[in-house]
Amino acid sequence: MIFGRSERGKPPVEPVTLKILVAGGFGVGKTTLVGAVSEIRPLRTEELLTEAGRPVDDLSGVETKNTTTVAMDFGRITLREDLVLYLFGTPGQERFWFMWDELAEGALGAVVLADTRRLEDCFAAIDYFERRSIPFLVGVNCFEGAVRYPADDIRRALDLDPDVPLLTGDARDRESVKTILIGVVQHAMAQAARRRQAVTT
Ligand SMILES: Nc1nc2c(ncn2[C@@H]2O[C@H](COP(=O)(O)OP(=O)(O)OP(=O)(O)O)[C@@H](O)[C@H]2O)c(=O)[nH]1
């Protein structure tokens, strides 16, 4: 017997799907973050780092890293029954940045992951989203052994606008990543509401 809507009680919920980008410099933990929260097996486009790439690929701090993303990471997480995020991790190396425009198409917002040992690596990602007015927040991925700096010092070093949230977390930890992703959605929604208000007043 086929049950209609009314027999089953609650009507099925069509979830809202949102696209979120995960950006930041080389080796900051973007692929790790997508893998930590994705409820589907994440699509990865990892290639082995080669000897030839050594002069350009700065591995300081992530010496055990032996692959790099060449196109993107893709994952999905259901935040609520009616809210699903599609996560797109960008490639970190400059030579693959030509992919970013396509990946950014239709994105609600972005996480810029940062490693306090190499903060300058995320400047390009911050510039990218600022220039295109894509709402973003900065997620500081705390690697063991990295010095913990006060949030205000990091904000100053990154020259962040006061309304850009800065959250600290661990890209390997599901709950921590979820908090960061919820932060992006809230920030993007708040920004959209402010813009709407600016248009109507
Ligand atoms: N200790 C520690 N290691 C991490 C953390 N996040 C990632 N790693 C490690 O750091 C390395 C880099 O992680 P990836 O997730 O590949 O970084 P990525 O940003 O995707 O790198 P690209 O795509 O090459 O730019 C890997 O060896 C991870 O195991 C973290 O929070 N703490």
Ligand SMILES: [Mg+2]
């Ligand atoms: Mg990667």
